[in-house]
Amino acid sequence: MAPKPCALCTVNPAAIVRPKDRSALCKPCFFNVFETEIHHTITSTNLFARGERIAIGASGGKDSTVLASVLKTLNERYDYGVELILLSIDEGIKGYRDDSLETVKRNAKEYGMELTILGYKELYGWTMDQVVEQVGKKGNCTYCGVFRRQALDRGAAKLGVKHVVTGHNADDVAETVLMNLLRGDLPRLSRTTSIVTSTPSSVASSSPTDPASHTNIKRSKPLKYAYEKEIVLYALHKNLTYFSTECIYSPEAFRGSARALIKNLERVRPSAILDVVRSGEDMAKLCPGSDEGCGGACGSSTSAIPMAEEEEGGCGSSNGRNAGSEMANMDRQLAQNEAAVENELEVEITFHGRDGTQQKIKKQPKKIKGQAAASVPRKAVTKQVMGKCKKCGYLSSQEVCKACTLLEGLNKNRPKNHIEVGYDAEPENHVRDLAGQVKGLEVGSG
Amino acid sequence: MAWRCTLHLRNHLNALITHFHLQPRFTFHNKMPGKHVDQALEQPCRRCKDVSAVLVVRSEPLCRECFFKYVHTKAIKRLESFRVRNANPNHQRTLLLPLSFGVSSVSLLHILDRQLKTQMSKTGRTGFAIHVVHIQIPGDESIITVDELLSKAKEAYPDFKYTSLALHDVFRLTSDATLNDLCPKTNHSETASPPEKLAALINSLTSATARADVLSTLSTRLTVEHAKTSGCEGILWGDTTTKLAEKTLSETAKGRGFSLPWQISDGESPHGVTFNYPMRDVLKKELVSYVDLVGSPVSDLICEPSAIRQASMSSKNTTIDDLMSKYFEEVETNFPSIVSNVVRTTGKLEAVSAPASAPRCDLCSMPVSDGRFGIHGWGGDQQESAERIAIASGPQLCYGCSRSIPQPSK
Structure with missing residues (x-):
């Protein structure tokens, strides 16, 4: 049987069936289409500015490896005039990161990019292995997730970089849309569909000009519309070396459920992944109180959306519940809420806290026989008010950000007479120390 | 009359409050919707305490009568604006009920019949009248039995007006010519009859998902057109919580996130008639139990395509809608509150005002x-x-x- 010719160039024999639309393409045409689409994403959303220094969040996995390779190619081909560097975070999980960091190092050499590896140990004073030793395997994902979300921003600040790109792909975004529908989290749904998320200085009243502030870092995902399967194909046929491994600690139920659904949808209709992303962008515009949620569709990078304690895909986004029980826990919680609303037992009291942030207290009055229930106004969607963590200055909806809260708990229980080389003498102040160090750094000192 | 109703509700609430703290520790997952729960039989009904329970509903053991009351209340509560006191004596309000002979629409028909009878006996008139429409969709093997089912329905619920339409009537009824333009052009497309047009359109589609999607979209449009031409101010859809959750995710997967608020919210639709979902607070598995317990005439009217094709997911004939209904069948069994949460959440999306x-x-x-x-x-x-x-x-x-x-x- 003679091979089918490529659907685009009609010259070469087709070698790849494109996962996105099942068209048969030859290798060069596939590379070209894949790269051009990412170029289109970058230019149509004005993602990069000439002269910008951009850190690629590199894990050594397929997504960030392909991202680094494609961005290097495009930067040269279309002359974006941006400087690309690699930034890796080492969670400190033996046997998980060690090998993938080797991959990142190799990539750095291959692409001629500067590489910085920052450890949780340096950033927070704890490796994940130490955290697990202390809190056990249950719930350790909370720590990892919270630390990871801040780690790239903190790392970027340390390097004086204002823009971090991550390898989140279309499957990740689609998964997040479905997951947040299942969890009933509209605010998060609307934020995560945007191509640019950031911790903008506009929310912070203090020192927006501070060059090393880690509350002013733009995050974007240039692979937002790229299919995971195409990323794998690209890496495979370009002979890119990447390291694929699952975290040795735990999975999570909601995302797992959404992921399985996305995979099935893709099988039934390949465009479904992209269609979910489109739906997510459109729904972001319909979310109450989210006039900014244009999902990146309005083609302007000024529409940055606060993204601090957000989860965007991959691991590290569970709320600390261990795998199977996550959905069951939520179901139980919801059932109780429903019962309370139905029986009108729940009274919500809203008052203004000292700092002007709204605080809500839920009260469940004692059930007294024959007691007339007070009527309850319908609960509106709570709108998060973003402020700054008073400890580390990171963007947070709470007075103290999640990372600092978790660190406080960890440090309190740290064995006092544990002897270790390089042990931080004042773990309590570690985060503040870091903030101090960060402030002292010069732009581009990395 | 109004205050009596309120008083009744108040008593009902008090009964609930009294027993709130008696909830059992265990949570029982009803793995087989429609089957009664053995454990329930050993307990008295949580609400009336007189009779032994026949099933557990959201962790509450209920007897037959209290379960009926539970289902009826959930549906009727959604129709408050159609109460007798809101009705203009000189102008009968009319609502359209699309009847597919599935569990939900038949249950809704039964519940509304009871409700209208109650209104009649209490006040001598009803808050609204009901037109029933059945739309025949090509490919339903059950077409032969439709006439039979329809006459059974007329017999059981003679107070309603019944119409049966074929899906291709959509080409005849829709006022604009745009639908015709969607049909593939052939030599004699000018003279093609509506059934030919429909067949040509469906045959031109390349996937099972696309065919199912176009059929259901056309069915909705025909229902809307029929509501308008027959003077109905609104449509009473039978969708349960489960169905609405399915729809939320499958429309999202089909790239229609933008129109979700119009598709699953109660109230004004962009089509010029109101959409109402009286069953939105009832789970599909609860209605299956309901039909089971009510028995005749409800159970005689049900003709559902044999439980969703168990075909493997690799099958070319699987549609996105099938996928979602299978998915929520599972979620509903194990995590019913997550199903309602999806619908509640989607309900918070704000429709853009469309001129x-x-x-x-x-x-x-x-x-x-x-x-x-x-x-x-x-x-x-x-x-x-x-x-x-x-x-x-x-x-x-x-x-x-x-x-x-x-x-x-x-």
Whole structure:
């Protein structure tokens, strides 16, 4: 049987069936289409500015490896005039990161990019292995997730970089849309569909000009519309070396459920992944109180959306519940809420806290026989008010950000007479120390 | 009359409050919807305490009568604006009930019949009248039995007006010619009859998902047109919580996130009639139990396509709708509250206000803001906007409908 010719160039024999639309393409045409689409994403959303220094969040996995390779190619081909560097975070999980960091190092050499590896140990004073030793395997994902979300921003600040790109792909975004529908989290749904998320200085009243502030870092995902399967194909046929491994600690139920659904949808209709992303962008515009949620569709990078304690895909986004029980826990919680609303037992009291942030207290009055229930106004969607963590200055909806809260708990229980080389003498102040160090750094000192 | 109703509710509430703290520690998952729960039989009904329970509903053991009351209350509560006291004695309000002979629409028919009878006996008149419409969709093997079912329904509920339409009537009834333009052009397409047009349209679609999607979209449009021409101010859809959750996710997967608020919220629809979902607080598995317990005449009227094709997921005939209904069948069994949470959450999306003049999709008839027709011209599309202009001369389809009926690029 003679091979089918490529659907685009009609010259070469087709070698790849494109996962996105099942068209048969030859290798060069596939590379070209894949790269051009990412170029289109970058230019149509004005993602990069000439002269910008951009850190690629590199894990050594397929997504960030392909991202680094494609961005290097495009930067040269279309002359974006941006400087690309690699930034890796080492969670400190033996046997998980060690090998993938080797991959990142190799990539750095291959692409001629500067590489910085920052450890949780340096950033927070704890490796994940130490955290697990202390809190056990249950719930350790909370720590990892919270630390990871801040780690790239903190790392970027340390390097004086204002823009971090991550390898989140279309499957990740689609998964997040479905997951947040299942969890009933509209605010998060609307934020995560945007191509640019950031911790903008506009929310912070203090020192927006501070060059090393880690509350002013733009995050974007240039692979937002790229299919995971195409990323794998690209890496495979370009002979890119990447390291694929699952975290040795735990999975999570909601995302797992959404992921399985996305995979099935893709099988039934390949465009479904992209269609979910489109739906997510459109729904972001319909979310109450989210006039900014244009999902990146309005083609302007000024529409940055606060993204601090957000989860965007991959691991590290569970709320600390261990795998199977996550959905069951939520179901139980919801059932109780429903019962309370139905029986009108729940009274919500809203008052203004000292700092002007709204605080809500839920009260469940004692059930007294024959007691007339007070009527309850319908609960509106709570709108998060973003402020700054008073400890580390990171963007947070709470007075103290999640990372600092978790660190406080960890440090309190740290064995006092544990002897270790390089042990931080004042773990309590570690985060503040870091903030101090960060402030002292010069732009581009990395 | 109104205060009596309130008083009744108040007593009901007190009964609930009294027993709130008696909830059992265990949570029982009813793995087989429709089957009664053995454990329930050993306990008295949580609400009336007189009779032993026949099933457990959201961790509450209930007897037959209290379960009926539970289902009825959930549905009727959704129809408060159609109470007798809101009805103008000189003008009978009319609502359309599309009857598919599935569990939900038949249960709704039964519940509304009871409700109208109650209103009649208490006040001598009803808050509204009901027209029933059944739409025959080609490919239903059950077509032969439809006439039979319809006459059974007329016999059991003689107070309603019944109509039966064929799906191809949509070409006859819709006022604009745009639907005709969607049919593939053939030599004699000018003279084609409506059934021929429908067959040509469906045969031109390349996937099971697209066919199912276009059929259900056309069915909705026909229902709306019939409501308008027969003077109904609104439509009473039978969708349960479970069905609405399925719809939320499957419309999201089909790229119709923009029209979700119009598709699953109660109230004004962009079609000029109101959409009402009285069963939105009842789970599908609860209705299956309901039908089981009510028995005749409800159970005699049900003709559901044999439990969703168990075909493997690799099958070419699996549709996105099938996938979602299978998915929520599982979620409903183990995590029923997550199902209702999906619907509640989607209900919080705010529909954009669409002026009557807003451009609309030629197939689903939903307003498309800024005329963002077709699958091109957004971030996720890599084709330049040149193609968008070329398309503007052909039919104008929203993103989701463009996926089902791809337009040849010119």
